[in-house]
Structure formats: structure tokens, C-alpha cells
Amino acid sequence: MPDDLLRLDGLTKAYPGVVANDDVSFDIREGEIHALLGENGAGKSTLVKMIYGLVKPDRGSMTLRGKPYTPSEPSAARQAGVAMVFQHFSLFDALDVAENVALGMENPPKPRDLARQIREVSETYGLPLDPSRTVGTLSAGERQRVEIIRCLLQDPKLLIMDEPTSVLTPQEVEILFETLRKLKSEGTAILYISHKLEEIRALCDHATILRLGKKVATCTPSETTARAMAEMMIGSSFASPAAKHTTPGEVLLRVDNLTMPAPGAFGTPLRGISFELRSGEVLGFGGVAGNGQDELLLALSGERITKRGTIWVKGADVSRDGPVDRRAAGFLxxxxxxxxxxxxxxxxxxENAVLTxxxxxxxxxxxxxxxxRADGFAQDVIKRFDVRTPGTHVAARALSGGNLQKFVIGREVAQNPDILVVNQPTWGVDAAAAAAIRQALLDLASKGAAILVVSQDLDELLEIADRFGALNEGRLSALKPVADLSIDEIGLMMGGAHDMEVAHVAE
Amino acid sequence: MIRLEKRPQPSKAWTVATPILAVVLTMIFGGIMFGLIGTSPVEAIRTIFWDPLFHPQFAGFSRPQLLVKAGPLILIAIGLSIGFRAGIWNIGAEGQYIIGAICGAGAGLALYPMESALILPLMVVAGALGGWAWAMIPALLKVKFGTNEILVSLMLVYVAENLLASVSSGLLRNPEGMGFPGSRNLSQWSSSQNLELIPNTGMHLGVLTAFIAVIFAYVLLTRHIQGYNIRLTGEAPRAAKFSGVSPARTILFCLGLAGALAGMAGLFEVTGPAGQISIDFGSGYGFTAIIVAFLGRLHPVGILLAGLLMALTYIGGELAQLMLGVPGASIQLFQGMLLFFLLGVDVLTNYRVRFGAAEVA
Incomplete structure (x- = not known):
């Protein structure tokens, strides 16, 4: 039986008004991939921050390889062999890979040695990366590799990964999993935080489930269904979005050869995007982050005005209209x-309700x-979409990410739009809330609205979309009915594994 | 160890309490300073804060001065604060103030010596338009070419000062003034004079306009969609664009309003307390108003109080120099302390002070 690497014993951390972690104890063994599951606000982040030395526990203790472990700051954690890959990358676009890696190290070696080390690690773990490339030109998956390599160069005993797959194509996810499995076989433990339960089932050996700051269950993911894990997380059962039965009606939104230069140095230009969106239809656009999703949204919302004749709402050209006029036309x-x-x-x-x-x-x-009236509308949104907040007077930044997401999506859905375009509607939202948001979008479609969902969560798109297309470097692939698609096909539509075909894990 | 912990939301109580705390701290440390230079601290503080309003002998003269000085400060600061709320940094109110005075005075003097009740209103409109037009220069340059409004508006102050020198010794010079620079005295021409509305209060039309501007700004910012859009632009520019606010229109509106109000302030000054266009007409109100706007937390009511407080320290400071013979520099130091403490204790609004061992956060 492998030894315990890290033992958490009764960790407790309270913030004013909230107990973020209440008496949490579990062990991470050497060479295991341990999943940490929980809704937003369940205390996952606080727990991980305590392990990484960003937050000091009020009570409780940690033991690393039998010795007391009290990291006072992240550099102490790194010295003890604990590394972390954050959900949001902290990289500088204008610097190259090696410079970015050096910035995150305590004592960076000489640039030439570092470049050699980066090549070595990237070959060993099947993470191809050229140390001299500028980070601004990298895809999201490649950026993540920079972060991972930065951690691996410090030879960690425990690697913490926070939602690592949210920015990857299916092929890239497979490659990441290969890397993680290889690390595991070398004895490195991995603490893996994710909302994607199927991934956890495929990858993790053990799972610890947090709810409202307390550890509520442990399970072996490969022997537990995703649904059972989701129910453990929220403590009750929830309804999956019901399949809808509507036949697409008239064309509400038509985009005709939309071409647009990139907004900034590292943006993506839009290249000849054309599609039609019908009443009652849910269209899904997939694609790896940074392939034109944000730019498409800016063009559709009216924040960037496009050429005449490119965007039509119910037969009227709205290409030159700003956001206010488009909303008035029912296009949200x-x-x-x-x-x-x-x-x-x-x-x-x-105040945020008035925004749109x-x-x-x-x-x-x-x-x-x-x-x-504005307050009444905000209260409606809060009630209808179960936004957890002390009241409407609270500042938006005080809400957790998932709750604010429910509010901003709910604000648009509650206005009963004819056309609704959403980008990453359930990003960082827990399973129950994500299901509620998807259901709301489907309900809207069944009432005759036309919905476009842009998302990097393929499962989500496959679940709710009728037709699927992928954005790749600002181009839109051909649209295909979701029913006829396989995951491999989708991956190829998204641009494959971004030059990863040659990658393989060195034996 | 003392630590600062960010509050989840700005504290309402501290927003109100910090200015009071700052004044108290200024009194304490200012008192120490006056003590060190050999003046009785209590007497110095009393002379600055109390005597201008309540001294049996001097208050009669200095009390009206309070409104005379506070009026233009408040009027200009209100205009500036609305732009500052949107993140538009108009530093050139002094220039807009001067140009407003020149345009307004010029419009009036063109009709001299005609007598009509319409002349003063005409001058007010001309003054507002002058300030507005002067502010439109940085606004249009920013909208069209993306120039920095801070630099352009500031540099235009020096252009305005030179224009002032030019017109007061040329175009607008008093033909009966024995060749001295300076225009006719507008406060002695009954059609243009801006007299006290209530005797011995200092309350002239400009002060009244300032009070109306406070109410107008309050309603704009709290009730009107335009004010909401301005606040949104300042808080989150991308969210404002998403909401549909046009950045160009916000820039034109904010700079235009600030220019018009500053221009009006200049006009009321030239027809009232100053009396004439002269080379030294520019008195720094436009710059001091920036301080007043920030002291008042960019809030209309705050600006009203800050303007009065600022005016009080000016008048009290002059009185202290006169009565106690303290050096002028010590008064400036005292005013500097007030600013320092006001901005310094502001941290309490957004942060909570914790004593005790450091916790890594």
C-alpha cells in the first residue's frame, strides 16, 4: 500500500460571515490522482490555497511525508514539493516561453540551460513546446503546457490542477491525461479539481467531495456514476435538461460573410462567417478558446460595428446598429x-440589471x-435563477463566479429575447446550476426563440444543440446536425490537436 | 504587525467618517506644527476654523467671503467630477474658466453702454459657450485622434492665460483706462453687474448657480440614464460598451459640461467679485476645483461640503497670517496636511485594519 504523501487533518478556515472549510480531513497518497469535487462555494479553492500556502488555516494541521507542513507562502510550498497549475494562466503575451517559465522560478538557470531543460521535460512528458516562441502566439492548450512545464521543472511531489481541461480540445485532453498518468507512474501525486465528472471517472483514483465547506463523501470515481457524484456534490437530486421537441421555424438571425480584422495585437480576425439561425433552434459553436469566439460575440452584440449587409435580424439589416438598437429588435x-x-x-x-x-x-x-422597477426585475432574476445573494444591493464582485453567471445569463433570458447569443454560459458553474441554465435556454427555444451557444464545453453543446459548428482561427466550419456527430469528428472540426499529432508520451 | 484587509464592499459608515477623521487629524498635527513654530496651537486652529465665521470683529467681512470663494470652486468641481466619474480627466478647467470669462465679458462689452436686463443672461450664455468650446478642443481631439485629454486640456490652460494677457491689454482694454491693461469694470455697469442677492452673505448669482448645479448633478448621477452611463463608463468601460454607451458621446458630454460650468464660473467671477478682465484674472480656481472634486469623493453633496471647507481654510489661513503673523508657507503646509489626511484615511473605506501576527493572504 502506498504511503500517505499529504495528510490534511481538521482544516478549518473561516472568513467574516462564511466558514469556507469546516474540519476537512483526507489523505493524498503518493502516486495517486485525487479528485476534489464540489459546487461553487463548497470550499475547494480555499482548501487548495491552504495547501499551496496562499491562505493560512485557522485550525487543523497538514503533514507532508510524516513531517508537519505549514507553508507560509507559495514559495515555501514549492520548496516542499507542492506545485499548482491555476485555472487562469499568469503568462505575459509579449515574452517567449522560456522567459515566462523563468519568471515563475525562484532561481532561474541561465537562459540556454533553461531552454534545454524545457525541451527535455516537454519531450519526456509528451508536451511539445518550443521555448523560443512568443506566448501571445500560442493556443490555450499550449499556454497550459507552459504552466505545467514550469511546475514540472521544480520536480513536484504533489501537483495541484484547477480545472485544467476547460480550454482543451478532446485530443488535447487525451494528451494531458497521458502526461498525468505518466507523472502518476513516477510517483507524483495529483490533486485534480474539475467539474467534468466523466473526466474524473476516466482519470482519478479517489475523489473527495466537499459541500458547504465540509467533506461529505469519498468515492472511487471509476465505480461511481457521474450522476451519483453530482448528487453527492449538491446533496440532492436534480433534473437533467429535458429534451425538447420543436421544429425550426423561420430564420431569425442571418450572418452573411462576416469578415473583420482582429481588434488587437493578439486577437483573432473573423474570416467569412456565414450562418442562419431559426426560430426554436439551438445552434452550438465549439472551438478552442482564442479562435474568434470573443470577436464573434463583439460583432453580434453590436460593440464592434460590422460592414453593411453582414448581420440580419428578421430580415432587417442591423449591421450598423449599436447594442441598444439590437436589443430593442429582440436580439440579446x-x-x-x-x-x-x-x-x-x-x-x-x-444597477447591473439596468445594464442591458x-x-x-x-x-x-x-x-x-x-x-x-429595476430592483423588482433584479429580484425576479435572482428568484428565477436561484442566485445566492443577500440581496439586490450587493455589489456584483461580491458574488461567487457561478452565482454571478446565473445572474447575467438570467438577466438576458428573463427579457424573453427573440434571439439570444451566449458565450460560455455555464463556465465555472456547478452541475446543478449549469443544468438549470441549460434548461432555461432550452425552454426559451421551445417558446420559439433562436439560441446560439458558443462554448468550449463539448458535452454541453452536444446536450443542448441541434446543430454544431466549430470556430477555428476565425473561420466557421460547416454546420452539422449534432445527432450525426462523433467526438473524433468534432475534434477534427475544431482544428484537431493543434499540431499535436506528432506528440507521443516517451516510454 | 498591522495589516490591511480588503473589504468585500466599500464601507458606507467610513465613507462618511473619513473626512471628519481627516479634519481632526489635521487639527492635531497642524496644531503640533503651529506649536513648533511658536504659535499657540489652539489659537491657530481657532483662527483658521472658527474666527472666519464667528469672530465678533472680522466675521462680518470674512463670512460673505466664504460663499464668494466656495461658489466657483463648487461650480467647477461639479462639472469636473462628472467627467472624473467616467474616467475622463479634464485638468484644464482653469483655461475653460478664463475663456468663459473672456467670451462672456466680450459679449457684454460689445453692447456697452446699452442698458438692458437681457445683457447679463446673454453674457452667461456666452461664457458657458466659451468654456464649452474650449473644452471641445481636447474632447474632439480625443474622439477623432485618440489624444490624451489630460495633456491637451492642461496645455490649453497656458494658451488661455496668454489669450487673457492679450485681450486685457488689447481687444478688451478699457478705452477710458489711461492705457492701463484691463477691461471696463463690469461690476459697475448696471446691465452686467452680478451683485449679492442677499446683502452681506456673499450670495451672488454664481453661488446660486453652483447650488443648482449640485442638485442637477445629484439627480443626473442617481436618477438619470445619462448619469448611469457615465458611472458605468468609469466603473467598467467594457461593460459600458456592451450596454451600448458610446464612448465618444460620453467624452463630448462630460468635457462639454465641465467646460460650460467652468465658463459660467468665470463669467460670474468677472461680473462680480473680480469686476474686470485683467492679466491676473486667473486665480487658480480651476486647479483647486480638482482638489475639491476629489475631497468631495466626486459626490455632489461631498463637493458642496468640500468646497466650503476649502474656502474656509483659505479665508482662515489669510486671517491667521494677518492676526497671528504665521508665515504663509505654514498655511499651505496646513492645507497640504488636510489633503494628505483626507486621501490617506480613504484607505479605511475599502480596507479594514487588522492588528496582530501576519497571516499570508
């Missing part, structure tokens, strides 16, 4: 980034805002 959008784009961080939920609903919900009368 929800961008990916919640804080700063879909919502203003320091403004209250009531001012005209359609008649919250503004002759230029004056009816705050009572």
Missing part, C-alpha cells in the same frame, strides 16, 4: 467575461431610471 447577447464585461464589478445587482434591460423591461422612462 451575453459575453463570456462576467466581471467587467457582462457586469460592472462595483455596481449593485439592481433598461429599454426592454421599461426600467427607464424618458431618460429617468425607475429604480423600484
Amino acid at each position: 447577447t451575453a459575453p463570456e467575461e462576467r466581471l467587467g464585461h457582462a457586469a460592472a464589478p462595483n455596481m449593485s445587482l439592481t 434591460a433598461g429599454r426592454r423591461q421599461r426600467l427607464v422612462n424618458k431618460g429617468f431610471i425607475n429604480w423600484k
